Amino acid sequence: MNALGVIGGVLQFVLVVAGSPFLVGVMRQVRARLEGRAGAGIGQPWRDLRKLLRKESITPRGTSEVFRIAPLVLVATTVVVAIVAPFVTTASAVDSVADLFAVVALLALGTVALALAGLDTGTAFGGMGASREMTIIALVEPTLLVSIFALSVRVGSTNLGAIVTSTLQDPARVISPVSLLAAVALVVVIIAETGRLPVDNPSTHLELTMVHEAMILEYAGRDLGLVEWASAMRLTAFLGLLANLFVPWGIATAATPVALLAGVAAFVIKVVLLGVLLSAGEVFLAKLRLFRVPELLAGSFLLSLLAVTASFFLAQPH
Template identity: 80%
Template structure:
């Protein structure tokens, strides 16, 4: 653990925790404007969280600790990733945990916890949403692993800070076939992992189409606040990984106030731009039929495999 990594480990979770609801508010505001509506404002997600935190915690009869611990696990695993990943600083607070396989496992753990909570309620909607979520996870997680692994081949390490540092030293690698294919695969992964269009519609509660909402229908009060906060934090983490793995410009490489401030601003700006682009794209997309989603995710896995192959043969 280096001083630079320790500073990043303190700043990054705080930045993601405080800024993620504003990112969601910005995305909703962009969609509202493009759809001809006024919108509720960028700060509305924080107001919703504050309202939920003031309400009474209610759990359905018959649920177990799985239901009660899922929101905590979702937020906790995301915070751990925010603590170790190279977002603001290139050094990690805990380098062994900043490995590709460890980070993907932590992100998957949070999603699996919510899926198990949906099953724990014993409701038809909860089981339906959990079934759909696990199907998506089974296709998305291998794609995430292979896509980032394609970037690690040229580095000789699956350590995320090492991959970011290699890209920072040689920015021309970003336009290589392996990087471009991996970037497209990761974009599709982010859409699927965070429940955005065309895989899932985060702004609807239609029984036949919802995935994430079906698993969390039984949550209320502070538990629902943790679910909502954890979901938007995951979105910020995925966008931050996409930004820094391919465009790590501005990330702090030395321990100085100016470098740290530049890293914070660069990270916030890149995530905001990616979030705005995602929200803008969603306005022009329709949700895919459920049985077409595996085709999209299988296509992203093929892109990730091509990226891995290109990283070996075109290196």
């Protein structure tokens, strides 16, 4: 832990927690404009959260503590990732947690907690959504691990900050076969993990096609607000990882005001740009049938394996 890591952790916490609803608002607004609608404005997600957080939480009869603590677990794990990952600075507030395996485990823990909450309700739709989510996560998490591990092979460390620093020192790696394969695999992972088209439709209200929404149908009030807030933060965190693992320029490497300001600006610009591209792409995509989703995720896992294979071959001395 050093000054750069502590300051960066505070800045990242503020940016992800306060800025993630605005990112969702920007993405919804872009999609609305491309579909010929006016849209509700980029501040609408914040207004929705404010309304939900003021309401009383209602717990369905027969649910256990699993249902009650799942939103807190989802928020807590996401906040830890937001603090330790290299978003604004290359140094981490808690360097041991800024490891590939620790970060992926934290993200998976939040997903599993929400799936268990869906099962805990005992409803048909909750169980259906949880089973679908587990099918997706069984393919997504290995892909996430392997694709980032492909980048760590040439660095000799699974620390995310070390991977970003290595790319800064050798920019040519960005266009290497390893990075390109890993980037495509990671894009598919982000689409699946955050419930975007074509894997899931975040704006659907048809229960038979829901994945994420089916698990949270029984939540209301503050609990629903926390779940929605955590989902926005997870989207921001995933886009931040994608941006800085492959295009890390602008990230702060020193604890000077100018470097930190540049790091904040670079993070915001890159995440918003990726969010705009993601939402614009959704306009031209249709949701895949559920039985076709594993094929897409299996293809991304194959790409991540190819990235690891290429990284070992390219790392061999000539």
